Amino acid sequence: xxxxxxxxxxxxxxxxxxxxxxxxxxxxxxxxxxxxxxxxxxxxxxxxxxxxxxxxxxxxxxxxxxxxxxxxxxxxxxxxxxxxxxxxxxxxxxxxxxxxxxxxxxxxxxxxxxxxxxxxxxxxxxxxxxxxxxxxxxxxxxxxxxxxxxxxxxxxxxxxxxxxxxxxxxxxxxxxxxxxxxxxxxxxxxxxxxxxxxxxxxxxxxxxxxxxxxxxxxxxxxxxxxxxxxxxxxxxxxxxxxxxxxxxxxxxxxxxx
Amino acid sequence: xxxxxxxxxxxxxxxxxxxxxxxxxxxxxxxxxxxxxxxxxxxxxxxxxxxxxxxxxxxxxxxxxxxxxxxxxxxxxxxxxxxxxxxxxxxxxxxxxxxxxxxxxxxxxxxxxxxxxxxxxxxxxxxxxxxxxxxxxxxxxxxxxxxxxxxxxxxxxxxxxxxxxxxxxxxxxxxxxxxxxxxxxxxxxxxxxxxxxxxxxxxxxxxxxxxxxxxxxxxxxxxxxxxxxxxxxxxxxxxxxxxxxxxxxxxxxxxxxxxxxxxxxxxxxxxxxxxxxxxxxxxxxxxxxxxxxxxxxxxxxxx
Numbered sequence: 001x002x003x004x005x006x007x008x009x010x011x012x013x014x015x016x017x018x019x020x021x022x023x024x025x026x027x028x029x030x031x032x033x034x035x036x037x038x039x040x041x042x043x044x045x046x047x048x049x050x051x052x053x054x055x056x057x058x059x060x061x062x063x064x065x066x067x068x069x070x071x072x073x074x075x076x077x078x079x080x081x082x083x084x085x086x087x088x089x090x091x092x093x094x095x096x097x098x099x100x101x102x103x104x105x106x107x108x109x110x111x112x113x114x115x116x117x118x119x120x121x122x123x124x125x126x127x128x129x130x131x132x133x134x135x136x137x138x139x140x141x142x143x144x145x146x147x148x149x150x151x152x153x154x155x156x157x158x159x160x161x162x163x164x165x166x167x168x169x170x171x172x173x174x175x176x177x178x179x180x181x182x183x184x185x186x187x188x189x190x191x192x193x194x195x196x197x198x199x200x201x202x203x204x205x206x207x208x209x210x211x212x213x214x215x216x217x218x219x220x221x222x223x224x225x226x227x228x229x230x231x232x233x234x235x236x237x238x239x240x241x242x243x244x245x246x247x248x249x250x251x252x253x254x255x256x257x
Numbered sequence: 258x259x260x261x262x263x264x265x266x267x268x269x270x271x272x273x274x275x276x277x278x279x280x281x282x283x284x285x286x287x288x289x290x291x292x293x294x295x296x297x298x299x300x301x302x303x304x305x306x307x308x309x310x311x312x313x314x315x316x317x318x319x320x321x322x323x324x325x326x327x328x329x330x331x332x333x334x335x336x337x338x339x340x341x342x343x344x345x346x347x348x349x350x351x352x353x354x355x356x357x358x359x360x361x362x363x364x365x366x367x368x369x370x371x372x373x374x375x376x377x378x379x380x381x382x383x384x385x386x387x388x389x390x391x392x393x394x395x396x397x398x399x400x401x402x403x404x405x406x407x408x409x410x411x412x413x414x415x416x417x418x419x420x421x422x423x424x425x426x427x428x429x430x431x432x433x434x435x436x437x438x439x440x441x442x443x444x445x446x447x448x449x450x451x452x453x454x455x456x457x458x459x460x461x462x463x464x465x466x467x468x469x470x471x472x473x474x475x476x477x478x479x480x481x482x483x484x485x486x487x488x489x490x491x492x493x494x495x496x497x498x499x500x501x502x503x504x505x506x507x508x509x510x511x512x513x514x515x516x517x518x519x520x521x522x523x524x525x526x527x528x529x530x531x532x533x534x535x536x537x538x539x540x541x542x543x544x545x546x547x548x549x550x551x552x553x554x555x556x557x558x559x560x
Contacts, residue, residue, distance in 0.1 A: 005355040016343070081339040085400070088304050088333045089356040090325040246323055249307045252337060 002091050003099050010103030014069055015110070023065065023111035027118040030057045034122030043123075047131065050123040051199040054116070054136060059190060059197075061115040062108065062140055063147050063170035069104040070151035071163045073097065074245065078159075081252030094242035101152050101241065108144040113137060132199065139197040142230045146189050149237035156244045186221070189233065195226030258282055259303055259408060259439060264312035266298050273298035275463035276312070281408075281441055285434045287450040287471075288443040290460035296443040297336060299460065300410050303441070304333045316408065329358075332401035336412035336443075338393055346381035346388065346396045347372065353400040371399040376425060390417030398426070408439040415449050427453050447553065459553070466557050474553070481556055482506055483522040488514040488542035498538050502528060516546075 034053050043049035074097060077083040086096055116136055120127035127133070147170075154169075155162040177188040185191045221229070259281040266273040274295045290296045301307045302314045305321030305328070314321060321327040340349055347368060354364035372381045375395040380388075385396065394417050401409055411430075415423050430453060434440055444450050450457065451471060459467040459474070467474055489495045492515045496508045504521040519525040522545070533540050 001360060002356060002358050005352075009352060009355075013341075081337045082341060084306065084333075084335045084337060085353060086356070087306055087323075088328055088331070088335075089353065090328040090358055090404075091356055092325055093323050251301070251306060252339070 003095050006091070006096060006099040007103050010073070010100040011106055014072065014104055014107035020111070024114060026061065027111075027114045030061070030115055031118040031122050033057070034119050038122065046123055047200055050120065050130060050132060053119050053123060054132070054197075055194070055199065057119050058112060058116045058136065058140070059143070059193060060171070060174075062112045062143050062193075063174055063189070064167070065108045065111045066104075066144060066147035067151050067163065067166035067170045069107050070101075070148050071155050071166060073100045073104050073152050073155065074250065075155035075162055078250055078252060083250055083252060087250065093246045097152065097156075097241050097245040098238065101148055101238065104152075105144045105148045108148060109141055112140045112144065116140065132197065135197050139193045142196060142227070142234070143189065143193045145234045146192075146230045146237075149234050149241060150189070153237045153241045153244065156241055156248075186229075189230070192221060192226040192229045192233075195221045195223050196230065198223060258317060259441070260313075260315045261299070261302070261309075262313045262315075264299075264302060264309040264314050266295075266302060266307060267310045272463050274302065274309075274460075277460075277463075277465045278312075279458055279465055279468055281439055281458075283434070283437045283439050284456060285430055285440045285442060285454035287454050287457045288441055288460065289445070289447065289450055289457050290443075291445050293462075294445075294460040295463040296445075296460055297412055298463070300333075300412050300441070300443060303410060304331065329404060330407045332404065332406035332409040334397045334401040334409070334411040334414050336416070338390070338417075340385045340393065340396070342386040343384065345384055346377060346392070346399075349385060349396060350381070350399050350403065354403050357404050359403075367403050368399075371402045374402065374429065375399045376422075391419055391422050394418055395422070398429075402433075406438070408441070409433065410441045410443075412443050413445070414442060415444065415446070423449070459557070461557070477556075482518040482520055483525075483545065484516055484518055484547045485522070485525065485543060485545050486514065486516045487540055489538075489540050491539050495538050495540065498532060498536065 034057065037053065038049060041049075074083070077086060087093070116133070117127045120130040120133055124130050130136075151166045151169075154165050158165060174188055174190045178185040178191055261277050261279050264277050265275055277295075277299065288296050288299060298307070302309055303316060303321060305316075305324055308322045316327045317330060319327050321331070341352075344352070350372060351364050351368045354367045355361070357364075359367055369378075372378050375398050377392065377395050377399065380392060381396070385393065388396065394414060398411070398414060401411065414426060418426060430440055430442065442450070442453060455471045457468065457471045457474070458465060487495060487499070492510050496510070496515050496517075499505050499515075499517055500508055502519075502525065504519050504524050506518040506520055508515055508517045529540070529543065532538050
């Protein structure tokens with residue numbers, strides 16, 4: 001009962017109009033960018049064009065949203081000093097972090113899904129005509145959990161630098177690592193999400209951007225391995241978050257300094 | 258019952274609390290100390306937000322750190338003035354009630370009850386962002402009383418309250434104390450504390466400097482010369498009258514009046530109104546530089 005309330009109140013907080021409007025605006029901008037891209041590079045086949053745009057837009061928004069929402073799970077409470085109210089309630093700390101984390105994951109799924117629909121609408125006009133919609137939604141779902149648990153752990157581990165580290169991971173690491181030679185790409189969450197989404201090759205339809213997107217979407221692993229890796233990462237980092245939050249002191253920012 | 262046994266807390270190289278042993282039982286106990294004395298550290302240890310570096314802290318026989326069973330019987334009104342500003346006062350208290358494990362219906366009932374108790378029933382449906390300091394203090398107090406705790410810890414609860422609010426809070430604390438609850442109130446203002454309780458814990462630079470009845474501590478202090486500042490337009494005339502009193506030791510003149518030293522402050526304070534009223538000596542105000550925490554610490558540390 002209390003756990004449900006923790007989840008619901010966290011979700012309500014994450015989905016406040018002020019926050020959601022920003023993400024809807026981003027989706028609208030990405031829709032416009034996708035339309036411009038398609039008018040400059042008229043696609044030979046829609047699926048290839050969608051695969052390019054999905055990799056470049058949707059699977060960039062996913063870690064970005066995850067970094068931002070995850071920092072609000074505990075980090076924002078520490079920053080605002082309201083952590084005091086949470087920590088002195090008769091609820092186990094691991095439940096607090098777990099259910100708030102789930103609330104943030106749902107918020108990430110919703111804003112990423114909005115971007116997914118925007119990009120699908122830009123390519124197919126009717127977003128539900130996208131044959132890859134369901135697989136991408138599923139990839140977003142597991143991706144939100146995996147990124148979320150990793151980023152929440154980073155915010156529990158670091159103080160001020162957490163947001164910077166998460167954003168660097170979301171953009172620099174997740175872009176650079178899949179392009180590295182050898183098995184380095186296995187260190188990127190995006191690699192496994194692409195394996196789960198099973199996007200077709202997009203280099204032919206997207207020009208240079210398609211080449212980049214295709215490089216990011218190299219299917220170095222099978223879908224089943226992708227699932228196994230993502231489930232393991234989610235469980236591992238979520239477990240670590242719960243252990244860490246239960247074990248260590250969390251004081252409001254000013255007190256901690 | 259709250260027990261600290263040789264409890265110390267270090268923040269890196271800085272010591273927050275140094276080898277404190279004390280017991281806090283039913284009734285109101287004041288935790289006195291200047292800023293940085295370790296009051297908030299002690300409260301954070303008791304509320305289980307932090308762990309002692311050495312020693313032991315027990316609340317009803319249990320370690321409070323991250324311990325929900327302790328929080329079921331503990332109310333905490335923090336010093337911080339931070340809230341979820343977009344919420345109304347009622348939403349905030351209701352949310353805290355739900356986090357305390359109450360169902361929707363029970364949480365609503367409890368919320369209404371505590372909001373009435375702190376005198377916020379007519380104002381709690383406004384956003385917290387628009388609350389005055391006093392209203393915020395009341396809302397913090399309301400959330401601390403939600404679960405009818407056995408022990409309530411209030412960190413500087415009188416900050417920002419107007420005189421009526423202070424009186425109401427003090428009355429409320431007395432009622433709670435009479436119900437057998439252990440109440441720990443931190444403050445750095447001696448005058449406030451004297452109106453609430455005689456039982457004090459005096460912290461200075463992390464150490465427990467004195468504990469027990471404030472009156473006894475005062476009597477000890479009163480054995481030393483006590484300074485009183487008198488504001489008057491006629492300092493020479495006033496000084497002439499006052500030095501005639503047997504317990505006035507010395508008089509010094511300054512710009513707006515004079516400062517005297519007395520060996521028996523209680524007798525002096527008894528005599529002063531009579532001098533002003535009966536003999537018509539022109540006194541426009543008086544205060545004591547020694548009637549504050551700093552001077553008590555000075556006496557306790559230096560003798």
